Amino acid sequence: MKFSKGNTLIIRKSLIRWFQKNQRSLPWRKKYDPYEVWISEIMLQQTQVTTVLPYFERWMKKLPTIQSVAEAEEDVILKLWEGLGYYTRARNLQKTARIIMEQFSGHFPDQYDDILKLPGIGKYTAGAITSIAFNKPYPIVDGNVIRVIARLLNFRKNTRLPENVKKFWKWSEELMSHSDTRSFNQGMMELGALICKPQNPDCPNCPLQKTCKAYEKKTMDRIPDRGEKLKKIPIKVAIAIIKKEGKIFIQKRPRKGLMGGLWEFPGGKVKKETPKKAIEREINEELGIRIKNIKKIKQIKHGYTKFSVDLYCYSANFDKGEIKLQTAVDGKWVTPEQLKKYPFPAANVKLIADITPSPPKAALPLT
Ligand code: SF4
Numbered sequence: 001m002k003f004s005k006g007n008t009l010i011i012r013k014s015l016i017r018w019f020q021k022n023q024r025s026l027p028w029r030k031k032y033d034p035y036e037v038w039i040s041e042i043m044l045q046q047t048q049v050t051t052v053l054p055y056f057e058r059w060m061k062k063l064p065t066i067q068s069v070a071e072a073e074e075d076v077i078l079k080l081w082e083g084l085g086y087y088t089r090a091r092n093l094q095k096t097a098r099i100i101m102e103q104f105s106g107h108f109p110d111q112y113d114d115i116l117k118l119p120g121i122g123k124y125t126a127g128a129i130t131s132i133a134f135n136k137p138y139p140i141v142d143g144n145v146i147r148v149i150a151r152l153l154n155f156r157k158n159t160r161l162p163e164n165v166k167k168f169w170k171w172s173e174e175l176m177s178h179s180d181t182r183s184f185n186q187g188m189m190e191l192g193a194l195i196c197k198p199q200n201p202d203c204p205n206c207p208l209q210k211t212c213k214a215y216e217k218k219t220m221d222r223i224p225d226r227g228e229k230l231k232k233i234p235i236k237v238a239i240a241i242i243k244k245e246g247k248i249f250i251q252k253r254p255r256k257g258l259m260g261g262l263w264e265f266p267g268g269k270v271k272k273e274t275p276k277k278a279i280e281r282e283i284n285e286e287l288g289i290r291i292k293n294i295k296k297i298k299q300i301k302h303g304y305t306k307f308s309v310d311l312y313c314y315s316a317n318f319d320k321g322e323i324k325l326q327t328a329v330d331g332k333w334v335t336p337e338q339l340k341k342y343p344f345p346a347a348n349v350k351l352i353a354d355i356t357p358s359p360p361k362a363a364l365p366l367t
Pocket of ligand 1: 151214
């Protein structure tokens with residue numbers, strides 16, 4: 001299975017022409033500044049353009065240069081990332097910024113091999129930055145590219161299998177334009193996002209329709225075959241907003257691991273017990289204190305990559321004991337207004353929005 005020479009040339013030309021006419025106006029496409037391209041590419045991993053746009057604008061306003069990222073407080077970085085998920089990406093951005101300051105005099109490197117060595121940058125992102133920011137001929141393969149190529153070739157096998165992913169890298173490289181890789185690679189991604197969508201691809205308006213085998217055989221809806229969908233593991237978690245003298249206790253997660261470096265309300269997994277019992281036990285084990293007046297305030301469902309979490313949220317008053325952190329690396333009592341300054345995981349953010357509504361509504365009653 002491969003592209004004929006004739007089709008390769010048609011696809012290249014048609015896609016570049018289509019992209020130049022139909023591309024969305026996006027802030028990182030204005031100057032193709034390597035810093036902006038890099039930030040956008042990291043934000044766009046697992047995330048849609050419409051979600052990324054406000055994050056990108058906020059980020060650039062607050063951190064307009066690589067130097068400002070290198071010198072920022074980690075909490076500032078995480079706060080700007082709050083809600084985007086996969087927080088290692090944000091921490092790696094700062095590591096990378098510091099490397100660029102030290103090893104590349106603050107200029108984003110333009111060599112593929114140098115870019116690939118930077119933290120958090122894999123083959124896809126290195127190819128994207130090198131081709132989009134510097135217009136150098138490196139291929140990219142992501143979900144959009146796989147879908148478009150799989151349909152063009154009527155590729156019916158499981159596209160997730162590593163041996164098949166390798167084929168897509170080969171095809172992407174073969175198809176790629178060497179003179180305008182910037183437009184070609186972005187065109188592939190843009191076509192996947194706007195026309196060759198996972199459901200109901202807009203084939204009548206597709207510039208590649210004449211060369212598309214899936215269109216010819218009317219198999220578009222069955223391609224790509226992504227194999228069995230992974231089932232999310234359901235877990236129950238209980239957390240508590242512990243109040244003492246007008247303040248609420250928050251703690252910081254260790255830097256390594258899931259949602260590392262974020263602040264959170266204390267709590268933990270519900271075992272073979274009720275969520276209420278779980279929160280009493282967790283607070284005692286995690287902080288070494290006792291709480292009283294435990295009241296359920298909300299139940300939030302939140303999906304992560306591998307888990308679907310049922311979050312039982314309680315309010316409680318501090319009763320007795322002295323806080324001794326077990327797993328958290330920091331802990332503090334803050335006012336409800338101060339909560340919004342700290343970076344929290346998405347589910348905690350939902351809760352904070354509820355308990356600290358904008359004025360004139362009253363915040364969580366504190367006793
Ligand atoms: S013709 Fe349809 S299926 Fe084929 S590439 Fe275009 S949008 Fe995708």
